[in-house]
Amino acid sequence: MILAATSSHPAGPPVIMLCAGYGTRMGALTATTPKPLLTVAGRPVLDHLIERLLPLPRLGDLHVVSNHHYVSAFADWATAWNARLGKERLRVHDDGSRNADDRLGALGDLAFVAARLGREALAEGALVTAGDNIFRFSLAPLWQGLTERRETTVLALHETDRQRLRRTGVLELDDDQRVLRLHEKPQDPPSCWACPSIYGLRPEALDMIEDYLAAGRGIDEIGRFIAHLVDHQRVGAVPTHGERLHVGSPQELLDADRILQRG
Numbered sequence: 001m002i003l004a005a006t007s008s009h010p011a012g013p014p015v016i017m018l019c020a021g022y023g024t025r026m027g028a029l030t031a032t033t034p035k036p037l038l039t040v041a042g043r044p045v046l047d048h049l050i051e052r053l054l055p056l057p058r059l060g061d062l063h064v065v066s067n068h069h070y071v072s073a074f075a076d077w078a079t080a081w082n083a084r085l086g087k088e089r090l091r092v093h094d095d096g097s098r099n100a101d102d103r104l105g106a107l108g109d110l111a112f113v114a115a116r117l118g119r120e121a122l123a124e125g126a127l128v129t130a131g132d133n134i135f136r137f138s139l140a141p142l143w144q145g146l147t148e149r150r151e152t153t154v155l156a157l158h159e160t161d162r163q164r165l166r167r168t169g170v171l172e173l174d175d176d177q178r179v180l181r182l183h184e185k186p187q188d189p190p191s192c193w194a195c196p197s198i199y200g201l202r203p204e205a206l207d208m209i210e211d212y213l214a215a216g217r218g219i220d221e222i223g224r225f226i227a228h229l230v231d232h233q234r235v236g237a238v239p240t241h242g243e244r245l246h247v248g249s250p251q252e253l254l255d256a257d258r259i260l261q262r263g
Contacts, residue, residue, distance in 0.1 A: 012058035012147050013124045019131035020067040020109050022100045025249050034070040036131030037077055038253060041260035045247050048134045056143045062090045065109040067097040105219025111209045122203055130197035134256060137242025145236050146200030153200040154226060156193040156237040157244060169195035169223035171237060179235040182227040195223060196244050205229055
């Protein structure tokens, strides 16, 4: 049984896991099972993420945003986790979407759950993450940026494979580990620092989402929102070396399973 670390201090920022996509690239694998609950090394993808989250000090509640099609699957999974944790720390939110045509998008879902939680619950910001990554390194430095340095913080994950860099956000940093620019899926990557889909967003960053959406800048790619954010406020980066397994296609699912199975 995996339990959260206990602390006499009040809970800190919550975690918001954006899991309301329809997993169309996965084909029949996601007919009834959402992509974040597909099995890698005998466990759902999200289980691997939660194991990285639970040791973080002063961790707030964990919130999963689902579409209506998959909400019962997430609810069953959350019930099992809460039984193991001994308290209701994992909560599922139904964004009401019933098909890929009426989905809210990642940013729309973030705005949806932020409005549900309210300003008091987000007084220290939130750790926001996609549900299809497995991180094989500690998330403590990212958490410290959010909770101790109290600044919006992203991971700068060292990546030497230029093909992978062309499929993700790529960061330009200054000597003070500040993000100067984020390039979304650049053909000519300007650095070796990839930006995975996990972000520590302070309240002043969360406050900008509604205006960003109202301006019609796009509902789905949080990386583009981070790129916009950099122009208006400081965004810090945590240079990190480690392995991230992205589960976005059947082949990536097989690859992740093979890597974790061999330890």
